[in-house]
Amino acid sequence: MEVIQSVALLRSTLQQKKSGIGASLKAPVGFVPTMGYLHEGHLSLIKAAREASEIVVLSIFVNPLQFGPTEDLDRYPRDTERDLKLAEEAGVDIVFLPQVEEMYPGPVKTTVSVSGITSVLCGASRPVHFDGVTTVVAKLLNIVQPDKAFFGLKDAQQVAVVSQMVQDLNMNVDIVACPILREEDGLAMSSRNVFLSKDEREQALVLSRSLKAAEAWVREHASFRAEDLRGAVKAVIEEAPLADIDYVEVLTYPQLEQPEAVEAGVPVRLIVALAVKFGATRLIDNTILTLGK
Numbered sequence: 001m002e003v004i005q006s007v008a009l010l011r012s013t014l015q016q017k018k019s020g021i022g023a024s025l026k027a028p029v030g031f032v033p034t035m036g037y038l039h040e041g042h043l044s045l046i047k048a049a050r051e052a053s054e055i056v057v058l059s060i061f062v063n064p065l066q067f068g069p070t071e072d073l074d075r076y077p078r079d080t081e082r083d084l085k086l087a088e089e090a091g092v093d094i095v096f097l098p099q100v101e102e103m104y105p106g107p108v109k110t111t112v113s114v115s116g117i118t119s120v121l122c123g124a125s126r127p128v129h130f131d132g133v134t135t136v137v138a139k140l141l142n143i144v145q146p147d148k149a150f151f152g153l154k155d156a157q158q159v160a161v162v163s164q165m166v167q168d169l170n171m172n173v174d175i176v177a178c179p180i181l182r183e184e185d186g187l188a189m190s191s192r193n194v195f196l197s198k199d200e201r202e203q204a205l206v207l208s209r210s211l212k213a214a215e216a217w218v219r220e221h222a223s224f225r226a227e228d229l230r231g232a233v234k235a236v237i238e239e240a241p242l243a244d245i246d247y248v249e250v251l252t253y254p255q256l257e258q259p260e261a262v263e264a265g266v267p268v269r270l271i272v273a274l275a276v277k278f279g280a281t282r283l284i285d286n287t288i289l290t291l292g293k
């Protein structure tokens with residue numbers, strides 16, 4: 001495994017590796033962008049990339065542009081040594097590990113912005129977040145030029161936003177959405193879980209429980225108003241005294257619009273998405289429901 005910090009060296013190394021690939025049904029280059037502090041969720045993306053591609057590139061970069069001034073950039077967890085060990089074990093070929101100065105050598109003058117779907121959910125709570133994400137993902141895709149890029153559905157809005165950007169800007173890459181990996185007790189894996197106290201960790205189980213409740217609720221209601229489903233999910237979360245709800249929303253996916261009343265037999269895909277703070281730690285989770293089929 002090669003660990004590369006500069007854009008120029010990454011480009012020449014990839015060019016050399018690509019010229020050595022023989023005929024194959026796999027994609028030449030699969031790419032997994034991350035902010036590091038790797039867990040099984042990240043490893044599942046690497047596994048998907050490994051299975052689909054000849055060369056697997058992993059990036060580890062905590063992107064300052066996607067954090068607001070009062071957010072947790074400074075305390076975002078980092079452990080590069082451990083990340084590199086896990087990446088090697090998972091079969092990564094190249095780790096791109098740039099410093100901030102390599103990605104942003106001077107003041108940022110060009111940004112990429114997707115409108116509409118970025119103004120709801122996390123975009124409403126984190127106003128600068130998605131411009132930071134699309135700008136850095138556009139840069140990373142330009143640098144790595146992968147055939148496929150793998151993103152987790154834990155960040156389902158991010159998948160929708162990046163897919164929209166790739167479509168609108170005619171970027172030549174397949175965005176592959178991968179399922180959410182959970183701890184055995186249901187908590188969605190996240191680098192930020194490390195910040196939870198014992199009580200917060202225990203009470204955070206209401207998140208996955210509320211989404212399971214949503215799945216059961218729609219099995220019992222063939223026709224319903226999204227607001228009633230939202231109320232049912234909120235009620236479960238409110239059982240946890242430490243849960244401070246940022247949002248609970250039921251929207252169409254991937255359009256992220258308010259749904260009409262859901263009618264039995266009418267196909268619709270909904271996302272139940274939530275962001276909840278436990279102490280200083282903000283967690284997100286979601287489930288996507290395919291109804292009426």
Ligand SMILES: Nc1ncnc2c1ncn2[C@@H]1O[C@H](COP(=O)(O)OP(=O)(O)OP(=O)(O)O)[C@@H](O)[C@H]1O
Pocket residue numbers: 033034035036041042044045150151152153154155178179180181182188189190191192193
């Ligand atoms: N539990 C998970 N299952 C599947 N994919 C995941 C999971 N957690 C993160 N990912 C994906 O890994 C990629 C990198 O995410 P990131 O490095 O921000 O990790 P993270 O655990 O989501 O961190 P945090 O939520 O604390 O920001 C993203 O595409 C994200 O959706």
Ligand SMILES: CC(C)(CO)[C@@H](O)C(=O)[O-]
Pocket residue numbers: 033034035061063066133136137155158
């Ligand atoms: C896609 C990403 C690596 C961009 O910084 C980040 O938003 C993440 O880890 O999900």
Ligand code: BAL
Pocket residue numbers: 035066155
């Ligand atoms: N996976 C989302 C990265 C962030 O919270 O900034």
